[in-house]
Amino acid sequence: MLQARRAVVRSLSFVAATAVVTGSLAACSEDDTEQAPSIGYAIDNTITTYNGNTTAGAVSGTMAALSRVLPGFTFTGPVGAPVSDTDIGTAAQLPGEALTVSYTLNPSSVYSDGVPLTCDDLVLTWAASSGRFTKTVDGADVPMFDVANTLGYSDIDRVQCQPGAKDATVVFKPGRAFTEWRSLFGATALMPSHIAMQRAGVPDLVSAVNSDDTEALTKIADFWNTGWNMTPGQLDTSVLPSSGPYRVEDYTEDGGLVLVANERWWGNAPATDRIVVWPRGVDLTKDAVDQSIEVIDVGSGSAGDLSALSGFTSEQIPSRSIEQFILSTSGVLGDEAARRAFGHCVPRSTLFDQYGSTPDAPAVGVGSGTVDSRLVVPDSLVYSDAAATDGNRYSAADVAATKVSLSEAGLDALTVRVGYLAPDPVRSQIVADVKAACEPAGVTIEDVSSPDFTPDALRTGGVDAVLAGTAGQAGAAGMADMIDARGALRSGNSSNFGEYGNARVDQIIDQLDTDPAIAAQLGLSVEAENILWTQVPTIPLFNQVRTVAVAQGMSAVVANPTRSASGWNMDRWVLRR
Template sequence: MRIKRISAAVALTAAGALVISGCAAGGGDNNGDDSGLVEGSSITAAWNQAFYSMNGNTSYGNATANNNINYLTLDGFNYYNNTPELVKNESFGSYEVVSEDPLTVKYTIADGVNWSDGTPVDASDLLLNWAALSRALDTPDFDPGEYTDPDTGEFTDAFPTDVVYFDSGATPTAGLGLVTKTPEVSDDNKSITMEYDQPFVDWELSFPSPLPAHVVGKNALGISDSEEAKKAVVDAIQNDDAAALAPISAFWNSGFNFTELPDDPELYLASGPYMITDFVADQYITLKANPEYKGKNKANIEEITVRFIPDPLAAVQALQNGEVDIISPQATADIKTALDALDGITVKTGVEGTYEHVDLQFDQGKNSQNIFSNAKAREAFMKVIPRQEILDTLIKPIVGEDALLRSSQIFVPGAKGYDESVAENGSDAYAEVDIDGAKQLLAESGITDTSVCILYASNNPRRVNEFALIQASAAKAGFNVTDCGSEDWGGLLGTPGAYDASLFGWQSTSLGVTNSLPTFQTGGINNLNFYSNSEVDDIVAKLNVEFDEDKQIDLEKQLDKALWSDFYGVTIFQFPGVTAYSDRVEGIDPSILAPTIFWNAWDWSVTDSGSSSGE
């Protein structure tokens, strides 16, 4: 695993396993040896978006709002601390390269690791993880697009019941998509060994936390006994039994989606230090220390409640009133002013591993002519996005003159290669608004339906302001920008026919050179705008297997230039971050990578062991 050095400005080169961000900000690394649960202790944090899925590995569930919670409830083989550096979590399990040619990796679950219902975590969970994240057993050439609900982004009831389709976005040139051979299961049922078809530079990041195979087997196959259900899942995978794999994949895709506490407690089992115990729709979710957890990251605080507060100023008010103890709202000038006026509050600011951008729908947009399938229309729209005005109006009041445009799809400002790439990638054509140029291009495009419906978080004040600035600027060039804003914007991303452009943030979860690539690769899990370019796919394929850092940067520069040349969309700014917490809590140490404030929640402690005045 190659980790690039980070400058003071934060330089996450091609940082990825990008997740959809509504807001972000996050802690010191404690190996858990000195942790001690304080009975009755509780704390309340605020987040701007509600949880809705325990499966963050689907195109629907891949969002920060989900993965904040999943990170604490679903344990895995490694995680990033706030240095940031990758930490092996050997109390959950170990992994080792048993052969370099071909690349072969063995994953082994540690002794005593259980799900919160007492069922052991074992090779059945790992094998299901492989099947889902490799898609090696999927029905060939199946397209789920026509079975996606345009109002929710979820699959409809019309989804075929005889199709094997794991919605993980795996592709044949990256990650577990390169493991097409069914892994070997050890005799003791604690290990699986995976052989890659070709070397993969970020193999160490390709195997995230597994979901419980026995729960999938029970619900998909109608088996009541946990051990029998696990065995049935393993048999289906090893025998490539499409009849059984079809319901297994369908349940893996959507069975762990919920917006309030399910009646069936098996749908929210935990393997991590915390487990879900309460969940009220659009209000809060409560986590308690998992009594089955025996790992190194044991909880100090018995109960953590996460309240969902979309309005940043309301979050500040809740902190002031003692209703919450920790907030990490989307930073605005008003937020900074409000926090500066509070007593007994610690405020930490910095740059986050999240960037704001506008994506254009290359296919299946809402516009009657599918406006952005037209290259000249894309270029025209990019010329009217007021990037500098957005920065000057909404970001500079927070971080001052240090605020700067992000002018790369791949590199973060301050990263090695950023300046060189920006000088060559063509982004300078969109540094300032060009109304006359946009008018000419729009006329040349032949497009008569100039409506552009933009999807964004309608309950996010900064995004509302950004939308208004874009709408006013675009109107001068003849675009009719309409409002597709929604509080459920995250689930709608990638939904055919729902919108023409989207305004949101991508948040980094790692320092892997490859993990942002699924945003641009044909069919990648983060490819939400139906983008496909053979040149880009070729560069992505080369990056996946390139271990030399200088050659990686050269390829990344080529990729960046290709994306701007194709009028993919525009990047706007790197997020300023702010985390604030009361003097009754300790151990908060924000990270630039997701899950930000939550990454070391097991290290948090209360200075007063009494309950906070939360729910």
């Protein structure tokens, strides 16, 4: 039944897909069943903050959990592309030499605390994500806002906004027409600016931004960076107003993240009043049997074997997240020859066969084989040419090539500490397989995973490599536009955990994001991959396989193999028992 839903989603729009899927699953229910008042939803990541735009938030499960709590002008649909969310508002490109977009918020839009959504919210998102505003620390200019990725927002010249108004005009820099502008100001990107202003003691955010008021912006940034952190059992819901069909009611280790219907929501009321999101760490098998979890969306094998769950239908699907090793560019892997040595002993093809292949794997595109390009998706027109630059140099473990690269680095042996969010049986086995393949070549692999691991350990020297998905995500990740993937290789971005920097790669990424011509995309991506396969800041493996399991009686669950995960349309879910 899930397989049928995938086919529906690929061919129909959001509204039509939801209608058809709901109908097909409702037919599985008995006439004498009753609708359950609450649904449990399990994801495979931590939930540490309300703000999914920070470095920590971007690698957490915030988007998978809160996309219907903090919606935006678009959401990421099941095919990986942005879909307009007109409940929030509309966006229209205006004529002119520079890319200019007019944003209009729904006149009825209001936060759950009664404060209207305004263009101030767009100004805050841009100010935080642009990288423009800096402060001096130890004699160096550093960003005020700890944002994960600046791509797209850094191309914006200004956001024209009358404080408190429902409309804004976003003007991009001359020559910087960001191709994927529809992805900006999307789900979980718009944070409640009135809360940031209240807590920072800044009465007028727009004026502070327009006047470059460093003192005021520093106060805003200090709150934006950490003021929305979420700790189970210590939740201050007064700073968590919702702009979507659900709002946060409670968050505890024993009770999960409780979302309830937002009484001030102006759109269609959620089909189920209560959703409980269970982050990584719960016993999925036990809780599914106890009927406290009805929807599961996790990396296949990361929570054990779910195929035998009684009363559930499950499916394995390749996602848009690229499972990969993200390498440090300092320490023992500071020399690119040392990184090549590690790359040469990783059995990428074997790892795909073992952990990246699905029973109905396509012949081409997402999930068809090892991922050999970091900057373009496997289902793009230019992927095969970009992927060919690997030349099978890194397809299989090559002891001889590893030893040559070790010699080039002036090394006889190499020890690489690999970290990831544990427990994760699949990633644990991947590390074990790589260890076995690398050992004959003189490369020792150490598994240093932990339950509180974050990819920032790569930056602080705690590990030499991170095993994760796109942009360091432990759970659901990836989009068709590759903004997150490209941002993770762009120098200066916080999501670039390995701190890789190459001026030409930066130029290529910037041009890829503004020149949609196929010829340009082809030439630039091939050039970039030639550099990246030489300098090896990452070792891409395969599109992570996701397991989506739903309990009998559930309807309207539509698998979404992107960073939004299945929770993208949770307000349409219904459970009948």
